[in-house]
Amino acid sequence: MLTLLFLLLLSSPLAHSVNQEGFYLLQFKLGLWDPTNSLSSWNNSDKTPCNWVGITCDASALQSVISVNLTGLELAGPFPSIICRLPFLSYVSLNNNSINSSLPGNISDCQRLQHLDLAQNYFSGTIPDSLSEIPFLRYLDLSGNSISGEIPASFGRFRHLEYLNLVENYLNGTVPSSLGNISSLREIQLAYNPLSPGRIPSELGNLTRLEFLWLAECNLVGQIPASLGGLSRIRNLDLSVNRLTGPIPSSFADLKSVVQVELFNNSLSGGLPLGLSNLTTLRRFDASMNQLTGTIPDELCKLPLGSLNLFENRFEGTLPESIARSPNLYELKLFKNKLTGELPKELGKNSPLEGLDMSYNEFHGEIPEGLCEKGHLEELILIYNSFSGQIPSNLGKCQSLKRVRLRNNKLSGTVPDQFWGLPHVYLLDLVENSFSGSISSKISSAYNLSNLLISNNQFSGSIPRELGSLGNLNEFSGNDNKFMGLIPASLVKLTQLSRLDLSDNNLSGELPVGIKALKKLNELKLANNKLSGKIPSEIGSLSGLNYLDLSGNAFSGKIPLELQNLKLNLLNLSYNQLSGELPALYANENYRDSFVGNLGLCGDLPDLCPRVGVSKNLGYLWILRTIFILAAIVFLVGIVGFYWKYRTFKKNQKGLAMLKWRSFHKLGFSEFEIVECLDEGNVIGIGASGKVYKVVLSNGEEVAVKKLWKGTKRKDDGSVEPEKDEFEVEVETLGKIRHKNIVRLWCCCNNGDCKLLVYEYMPNGSLGDLLHGSKSGLLDWPTRYKIALDAAEGLSYLHHDCVPPIVHRDVKSNNILLDGEFGAKVADFGVAKVVGGVSKGVESMSVIAGSYGYIAPEYGYTLRVNEKSDIYSFGVIILELVTGRLPVDPEFGEKDLAKWVCTTLDQKEVDNIIDPKLDASYKEEICKVLKIGLQCTSSLPINRPSMRKVVKMLQEAGPDSKSRSFKKDGKLSPYYHEDGSGQGSMV
Template sequence: MFLVFLLLFLNPLPLAFALNQEGLYLQRVKQSLSDPTNALTSWNDRDDTPCNWSGISCDSVTGRVDSVDLSDFQLAGPFPVFLCRLPSLRTISLVNNSINSLLPVEISTCQNLTTLDLSQNLIVGSLPDSLAKIRMLKNLVLFGNNFSGEIPESFGQFQRLELLNLAGNLLDGTFPPFLGNISTLKELDLAYNPFSPSHIPSELGNLTNLEQLFLAGCNLVGQIPSSFSRLTRLINLDLSFNRLTGSIPSSITELKSIEQLELYNNSLSGELPLNMGNLTTLKRFDASMNELTGTIPTELCGLQLESLNLFDNRLEGTLPESITRSKDLYELKLFNNKLSGPLPRQLGENSPLLSLDLSYNQFSGKIPENLCARGKLEDVVLIYNSFSGEIPESLGNCRSLGRVRFKHNHFSGRVPDGFWGLPRVFLFELAENSLSGQISKMISSAHNLSVLSISNNQFSGSLLDEIGSLEALVEISASGNGFTGRIPGSLVKLRQLVRLDLSENELDGGIPDGIKGWMNLNELNLANNRLSGSIPSDIGSLPVLNYLDLSSNSFSGKIPIELQNLKLNVLNLSNNQLSGELPPFYAKEMYRNSFVGNPGLCGDLEGLCPKIGQSKNQSYLWILRSIFVLAGLVFVVGVVWFYMKYRSIKNNKKGATISKWRSFHKIGFGEFEIADCLKEENVIGSGASGKVYKVVLSNGDAVAVKKLSGGVKKEDSLSADTERDEFEIEVETLGKIRHKNIVRLWCCCNAGDSKLLVYEYMPNGSLGDLLHGSKGGLLDWPTRYKIALDAAEGLSYLHHDCVPPIVHRDVKSNNILLDEEFGARVADFGVAKIVKRVGKGAESMSVIAGSYGYIAPEYAYTLRVNEKSDIYSFGVVIIELVTGKPPTDPEFGEKDVVKWVCATCDQKGADQVIDPRLDSTYKEEICRVLDIGLLCTNALPINRPSMRKVVKLLQEAGGENKSKAGKGGELSPYYYIEEASVEGSVV
């Protein structure tokens, strides 16, 4: 006995530190969850109480656990029901983890809960009916999961609920009217769920305690109910991205507490209510992208607004003077209307104006002097109006300006010196006005300048050397002015330059030396000047140049044979003083107009090089030669005619004829040269729509020919229509596109049951074949990164620079082709969609188009098409490049590569998903790019960045200055909410 007592005295720990029952329950919670980052290491079973464990809070009086907050712990597994055994538990927060599977009905045993927050997890299935049995519950937050089905009717029975947030799930069925029974509600958020088309229930007007109501993207139709007038405590109302119709009811003006009213992207019509002036608390009003008419009420503009957005409507009249009384106004967007008259003189004087966009209206008069009086103005967009007068000197002192767009107005006079040198401006667009004077030397201070667009004005003087110091310049457009002197040699330092247009000026001298540095130059236009000297052979070394116009100058000497290295869409050297032989590639009839007006230029084209000063003997000799040539020509024509006749008869027997040949570029081959090479030994690929052939032309160049399947029977008319549609879509889409990262369509042939598309040949095939084939190891990380960036720039061009925008709808690695230097081009536009109703939301399609593993989740259940679907698919491509794995694989089980990556990263870390063939020294950059891919594949379309943003993120991920923008884990779920808005006048 004494020995036992002695042992207890010497080792009292087991008795003193026995973990209490609540701690034991929490240990069971820990065992049920996967903890890859060891976030729960402080949960030590040797403690006597869990109150000091991370994420655990206890009541200061009773010592019992009253809160479990494990947000951002990167935990995975099912909902830990053992939490409900904690008798005093008031709060459960598991935000931004990987809680998965179904939400168990046993959750109702958490009877004392007041807050349950499971947002941003992976929970699936239906919402449990039993949640309404938690009598004390005040806050229920489940947004950003994968809940599906209808909202249970029992949810109308909550007794104390103040916050209900179910946004960003997959809830369908009709919009629930019984939620109007929860009289205690202060905030209701059901945004971005694919409900079936539903009217807004008038019962929501019973929620008289409501302060926040978010119903954006809920597929709502019909009118805004008049019962909303009873929501007198409402501060924020968001009904955007729906299909609401009718006028904005006057009852909306009875919302006495409203501060933010979002009605954009609907089909609302009629005039704004006259008594909008009653909304004295209103700070932000956005009714853009509707069909509103009439004028802007003076009463509305007299409010203390911070933001007013009414763009893309049909409003008329003038801008009320009362808008200047809004002392907090920072955003005013009224573009795409029919507003006219001058701007109020005091605009910007009393408010910290940040963004002003009045483009595509009929405004006139001068720019107000005090537009930037508060020194906050960043964007001023006035394009396509009738503004006149001089640009105010005060704008030259507005150092906050980043975007200036004054194109297509009637501005005149000189531009203030300070305006040329604004330090933050990146877009400077003054084109199509009547401005005069010279470029100021202060332009050297515009270090961020990316686009300088001053074409079609009356500027004079010389182009300054200082322009060459602006290293960020991508475009210089200065055509149609009166510039004189030489082209500054400093311009060759602009390594980022993509477009240089100095045409229609009075420039002299030659093209400066050292242009080899223009590795990104796509367009060079120096036409209609007084330039002289020889054409530098270095032009032939510019890898992406596809537009070259040096016409109507005084260039002399020979045409450099190096120009044959270029793949040009446009070549014009006409009306110069060139001489000598043509480069063999261009000695063809099709290039005649590119060289006319050069009397000393010799070649094989009749009439291009007239022979003069010949002797009579030479004339006789020439006649004899001509006779022999003519006889030979007749013989050749006869043979060719016979051969053509034979081929025609043979082809008619086969039911295939060559007809309707259509060219989109200047080409040096014909249809018969293509048709003769369509043999099985030349097949390089095949798919559901037909085969692809490699055709080597007589000049040694290669092209890719896509032959769509033909030979349909009458009963297969639907298939025939589909094939015809695919052919017409691809022709119409690709025939108009000009971009270095979009595959070039040279020409096409439609001969009824035989349809051919002739593309530029990509020697390295498709990304999918190369990446997932035996040669995948050849693609090191720098090459993969370049492919991702190239493809992103191609898609960005489709989404943002095409008018109207183009949605590809089948973005995948097999539709990204690689040239000899592994430059990427987006291809295969057979299911592309021209988005004709920009700003009116997504368009519905009759069938799902795309490829399994790449289709965005919302596309499968809504068939709604917009650019966000492409962005999801491109995110999958990025993940393929990082992991080296295809979008679907037996290794993933029932998951696709996106879900597999998310789960593996959470449980084992990013090292387990990165392709082991990649050099580990690039790990940091690879992880940043992977984050961008995961951002693009966000389940919520609204959270995906635009393609323009993706390009920027990729550039930052691979650049010297590391940006946090690409860190997926550091972005809030609504970080890209503004990207979803369609801006009508962006660069």
């Protein structure tokens, strides 16, 4: 067809006015799809193509085409080889389009080509050996594609190549030693490819002109060759996120031109090499997350460094004073070492310091006064040390501060008034110190404060009413202090508050009126104060409340019946002055400890309601009646017991013996009721691992029961593990998790033949079924936004608040369950993994877990598990909520939802992907959330934000946010890092 069109073009009256090169370009155009009509200026009536968009000709009389630059024009289709017929073509760039073919072998016909940029497209297949036959090629960029196979050894035949970029593809094999033959090379970038385990070729040390070597996450093993010390012109050396071992070569002291060295996340050992004082141009050095030992050399600290990251190693000794004299230092992160001594007193006075993290060391002494001398300090993290003295008053003037964490030190004295009111701080953590004094009323200026953590100190005075003006406050933990007076009525204005813990203080008076406004409250802990009055019935309207502890106070009156509306993991009203009947839900043995010490309470629990003033005769009659009743009960129990044993025996024959029940919460039902309801009429779902039943218990409560059949599971080393199956993983994970956005596991049973998991019942089922079913109209945008935020908070809890962290590994819309108010909870932890540390390690799996369409690209070829895999999957859920589409659809062709969205946005307006069922008035908010989904589904793991950051971004994207609206950003750069080092600071 293309040939026919070309012949028709040749036969037209105007065709004869364009020269031969113009004909080639017109045929080039016919081979591509141009959805935005970007090549409309390519007109066959022109004599030459020199004025066409993207075309450059030389200045000679021939006006030959020398350059074709069509970057970012949204062109699609196969690579048009006809372009190589342009005899003087030296420059080609099709960067950031949708070219989707393999590289043709005849690309070597472009014999005069010097610059070839095909980055950020959809090229697949292998790199042809013939590419090295282009004799004058200097620049080759194939990054951001789907190219597979090995890096051709024939590349060693290049004689003029200066720039080689193959970042973010699917290349395997190893780094070919033949690259060391290309003496002209200035840059080699191979990062983020699933290469086979291999060593760094020592031949690379021959490249004396090399300035940039980027081999991050290339599956490199073994030691760093000493020959790399011969790279005398190297400016950026990045070997991060590999499995390199052994010492840092002493020859690194010869890298006299180096500006940045990135060695983080390997297994390097030994001390830092001698001679680092020779590296006078070094500005950024990151050897964090290794096994390095010894002391931090003074000669390293004397360099004019901008960023020094040595965290998560085994360094000892003191931090040299010389580090404080660097005029460039903006980042210093040394957490999780064994460092001792005091911090340099001049630290920050000479430097534009932005981030300081010294956590988990053995530092002592006072916090230096000049840390914020230059006014740039944003993060001050000193947790788990032995710092003493007061918070320097100068820090109260540090308007740039955003995160302050000083917990678990020996700090004392009063907190400076201005420090309480820093306008940009969102996290203030002073836990476990000896601070005294009161919270200043100036805290009203801390309008961005999200987490106020000041427990286990000696703070006193009243809690200021100004706290009620902090509309972003999510957590206030002030327990174990000496606060007194009333709980301010203004606290009920904190509509974002999820955790309030003021237990173990001297607070008095009644709970403030209007507590029902705290709709997001998850924990309310006010134990061991002097609070009085009645327990407000409106607490029962807080549907998200999981923890309620009002014990050790002087509350009186009846227990509100409305508390029965709550699904509590913990209820403690003990040691108050409560009276009257227990609510029916709590009148059982499971809740005995929740009410002890309330002498006026009555209920069905023996000894909880003592009788007084009864006559002697009536007492005897009462005793006789009790004996008669007890005897009757014993007889009935015997009959029922015999019958129950018989039924149990019969069920044993069918593999349903309930012998090993295990509970994780206080239950208002008998586990044995479950068995009676496991019939086919109650099945509400069937999956690969078993069936799910809806069970209505005798007390009216509904639960969901997952019935798993006996099976085996393969370990990650390939061997068979007969016991540690999905059941055990789910029990071990959910049994210890307590969060409002994680589905509750009430109890479980395992008798070998049959395994049951009993969960809270979620009446609206899974997000996947609802969103992609006939009832999707129930999910308007505010509901979808709420679901996204709830699920994000649940995953953030798993990644950041569980110790050790948990990676879910099967995040998908069918594992997001919805309660009656469309609140979302993360469920199904059958393949979850506990990892050694979210910020540090990854854990390799031998089998891919997860569901098609949700699996992160790197997981499919590396089998490495960390929190970034979950973040990608969550990003797909966001795209589902925005588009209303399934993660995999025949309409997408070979693409999944994430790729379809990116491709469509590259070619069309955003309206073409937004679910047409959604109200157009929400478009701005939808686009903000879409942008978050695109960040989460970045093909580069390092570009994906942490779940904690995702939660923050979603909160900012809500209807009350003033954050920036969505802009079409195109594809993310492979050089983007969440912060300067590529590593986030430790939480």
